[in-house]
Amino acid sequence: MISRKRLFSNIAESFRFSNEKDDMVTFTIRPSENQSHSTSPAWIPMEVVNNVTEFIFLGLSQDPRMQLMFFALFLVFYIVIMVGNLLILLTVFSDPRLHTPMYFFLSNLSFVDIAYSSATAPKMIADFISEKKTISYWGCVTQMFTFHFFGCAEIFVLTVMAFDRYAAICHPLRYTTIMSANVCSVLASLSWLGALGHSFVQTVLTFQLPFCNAQIIDHYFCDVHPVLKLACADTSLVNMLVIANSGLISLGCFLILLASYTVILFSLRKRSAESRRKALSTCGSHLTVVIFFFVPCIFIYLRPSTTFPLDKAVSVFYTTITPMLNPLIYTLRNEDVKNAMKRLWSRKISLKEKQKG
Template sequence: MNPANHSQVTGFVLLGLSQVWELRFLFFIVFSVVYLLTVMGNLLIVAIVTSDPHLHTTMYFLLGNLSFLDFCYATITAPRMLVDLLSGNPVISFGSCLTQLFFFHFIGGIKIFLLTVMAYDRYVAISQPLRYTLIMNRTVCGLLMVASWVGGFVHSIVQVGLTIQLPFCGPDKLDNFYCDVPQLIKLACTDTFVLELLMVSNNGLVTLMCFLVLLGSYTALLFMLRGHSWEGRSKALSTCASHIAVVTYTMVTPMLNPAIYTLRNKEVIVAMKKLWRRQKDLLGPLEH
């Protein structure tokens, strides 16, 4: 089947979360609050990590990047969803749909690879404390970040490349509030069995491999910490559970990450207070 002869659909109708106005308005209120907290929480972490020299370490560099990615990840779908909840015509063009799909998988892929890098960073910090700064120096950290971005890009471009060749000749109703591969494939006017197999393999392999690395890394850490205090073991277990939870990345996860990873940290709290006092000092003269 030649896509050029059959691709007639120029846009898709996003069915969203509900067709009932009262429910849509309720969802709008709830998710507006969630998105606002997501933006404020994650950008606050980025500002804190950037502004305080005491937090210019590998661990906080990775945490700052994670917060920035969480902000980007939520922004890919949330603003559009909020507008569509109040709109009577939630239609997205084919090009915009593919763009959203690309960035959704691009940022999501980077996040998964970054979480794997973070697990490796914590493993080195606990297993090789004397050589940690030598192993996780700025060059290595930078290369790992570049690798995460490249990995996310390759993962995403594969998804888009496999999707863009499909013929879409109707129907045009997308059973979701954003564009993603599984829903788009259902609308294709051709047999997509092989394509679905390739996409599931691509998604599943990336997620599974990173998940196994995370699980193996923190399992090894727990064994190493058996001789440590209960407080140390509890902290390691908490971090392990947090990483595993984030791998499942839902819309609410970016809002929770600042609290899970950073805001409970004493150094971050001290830096936050410094940033707050600095802002008060700057705004003080303006108020008078």
């Protein structure tokens, strides 16, 4: 039992009054020494408790030498992501032979990779050479929204691409009917709309919680679990909703992808050696991307908000490595794209020669 004198002392310390210009009195509630962040009442209005204006990232490393090395490394990664994916977009749009469902979704994937990596990489790269790694409250909200929007869009686009390969290999005679232009547009639109809904729910669930002056994020970007650790309210319900929203989406789509490729592999037994080789080359590159992206996502999001030192390293795979590998895999292992790039390059050379002539 707290003595009456100590109780009144805690109450007096918990309220800070300040007179504003309009003579109104405002106050903020601060937790007492005996009250932990995790047990603060969740019903306290956010505008009363949440006076956080910025967050501070701890980043990937605190070692100055490591930060310089990471700066150079991730700058190269980001340049490769931008150049590689822009090159795929340019090639697909400029070559009529690639105006097919498969390359329509590949161009969607390239656009997603550009936007997805841009949600985190520029800020992370700048922080490597910054003394103070801060982000504003609304900057953190925006980063989380855009990151989960484009990340979920990538999940759905990869799933649709698996369905496209299933239709092309298992139902070749009906492929043009199954994957008509209208169907492709609908599937792409649903992917983007589903990602928008996911990101909106994820961001609102996270930032409706109060933070009570907690500012230090043990990560290099504003992701759900590191931000939830700062909340001074009960986050158990939000954690369960995050698992249902992010973890189950990742796991469900991953299982659909595995089922699609299992059916494809069984159907290839009846094909010729040349058909099997071409199909396996296309599906193999897609499956490589899927594993690099989905396995880290499932590890991060299909569990409660407990964080491990390994989390930041795992996050690098699906935020940076996968968007960088996508253009390399789809160009180096895809003859159609390589030939289209050669034709594009030869057209540019011929145009330059005509201009000189």
